[in-house]
Amino acid sequence: MYFMSSEDDTLSLKSIPDNWIACKDCDLLLERVDTPLGEKALCPRCDNPLYQPREQTVERTLALTLTGLLLFIPANLLPVMSLSLVGQETSTTIYQGSLVLFNEGLYWTALLVLFASIVIPFCKLLLVLFVSAHLHLERSSALLPYAFRYYHYLDEWGMLEVYMLGVLVAVVKLKGMASIIPGIGLYCFVALLLVTTLMSSLLDEDDFWKRIEQALKRQLR
Amino acid sequence: MKQPATARQMGLIRCHTCGKLAFDVGHDGYEEHCPRCRAHMHMRATNSLSRTWALLITAAILYVPANVLPIMTVTYFGSGQADTIMTGVITLLQHGSYPVAAVIFIASILVPVLKMVALLILLLSVQLKWALDDRQRTCMYRAVELVGRWSMLDIFVIALLVALVSFGSIAQIISGPGATAFGSVVILTMLAATTFDARLIWDKEVTDD
Structure with missing residues (x-):
């Protein structure tokens, strides 16, 4: 330096x-x-x-993003865990937590949970998919800088890893109260978390910007 | 010996979004947008200190209801108990779940307080030109940026618990208004960390010259 x-x-x-x-x-x-x-x-x-x-940052990011999007649907639609107490059983998916908060009148908190755990992680995956697919196929689009910029802005507001810790804390809190059965959604969620964490660490933002710049220059020619 | 120069001293602006360098041509210049990512370019974040102050003060005010109001009410076989953040930690301690109690205590109590104190020190030191170590202050700023999100932990736990524990009269967990206040504190302090421009810590060198 x-x-x-x-x-x-x-x-x-x-x-x-x-x-x-x-x-x-x-x-x-x-x-x-x-x-x-x-x-x-x-x-x-x-x-x-x-x-x-990072080595082969575009290709690796693209592959991980596609995996992430595939995992996203089961991770969000299948139950994360079930709870059984005196013969009754309840289960929850990620969005249900936010739905219940909404029904109880905590609209702002419900939105916060919905955005941090579902909407923003999903948007991040879509935006990175758009950018890395374009860069991999050597296509250009006037939307590339906007897409990657919004990824940059949203980056810190997706909180899958914090949610995961929340699941662990919830399990410990409920341990003495009722029996807990982990759901398939939980396994998908853990996989999704690993994939997205790996994606953000292998994504070389600096290199992406340089490639976006080149792609736009090619388009102008 | 060569004196290190900053982008500003060279008449250059670093795009805060993509890192591209561009010439500073004043507010009416045509490079008001980054030539690469089209984001608005500013030499320093606009009104960084006032915005950070505003967000920090709001967060500090909301911190009171966040700790006083119950974040959830647990009803178990007819007996209900309203939990604030602190009583939640105490309950966990009484049940012997020390590691989880420690995690919640750090994420929900220690981190928000330390974060607000750190932002306060940063703001005051920049505004009043305190002679603190620049490197350490930048390090502190990065720590604030890094750990802020983990305070959302309690909010996610509440979302999970209210959805899972709904067994009618046997056991029920209902969210409380404290959760809203606490969620807002976390978001506001995260925003305050983003609006604070760390380069202001180093800028005084320019005026000292």
Whole structure:
């Protein structure tokens, strides 16, 4: 990593060199260096991860997104777990939790749960599918930058892993009260969680943006 | 020795969405949108401090009902008990579920409080130009960004419990208004972390020159 110097004659810049980057958190101007695949380049001033090149990021992301979308339907429609107490049995799916909250009048909380556990993770998968399929097939679309931008905005609001921890806590809370039977939906959900977590770690945002830029340039030609 | 320069000192803007560098040509310049991702470009997040203050203060106000009001009411064989976040943790402790009690305590009580204190320190230190270590403050900011989402844990637990435990008069769990307030606190602090522009921590160097 090299520091750019304000004493250089770069102040009379005509165009910005392609290998220049700035740190997200401290605005330090840096020259990009080649990093081995999988290794993070850190900002020398504030330790912020700048980029992390990934092998075959488009193909791997595409494959994982398709798997994720296949798992999404059973994970959300099949019961996550059942509870039996004195001969009665109840079961719940992910969306039912939100539905019950809605019926009890907590509309805002119901929406929060619905969005964080279903709507946003689903939108993220669709957006990444759209972008990675286009990049893999070397097609271009004017919508590519918008799709990937919205993926970036939605990223932190999908909370599948927090939901998973919620399932574990709920199990412990109910343990003494009634007997709990895990449902098929739970296995699908765990698989979905693994796939989406792997997808976000193998997705090289920096590389995706560069490819989107190239795809758009090709289109203009 | 070379002095490190920031993008701003070089008249460059880094797109906050995709990281592309572009020339800063002022507000009326044609590169108001990022040349790559078309997002609005700003040298620094617009009104970062005031927006973060507003969200943080709202979160702090809502933190009171979030802890005082019951998040759920558990009825078990006729006897009902309204649980707030804190009594929920205490109940778990009494039942001997120490690890889960610890998880809930960290996610629902410790993290929201520490997050609000951290944001408060960041805001005050930037505004009043406190001489704190920049690297440490940036690290603190990243921690706030990273752990915020985990506070949603309790909300998801409530959603699962109310859907599962509905055995009429035998056992029933009903959600309470505390959940709404608590969910809002989590969302507001997450938004406050996003509106805070970490580059403001380092910017004072420019004015010191």
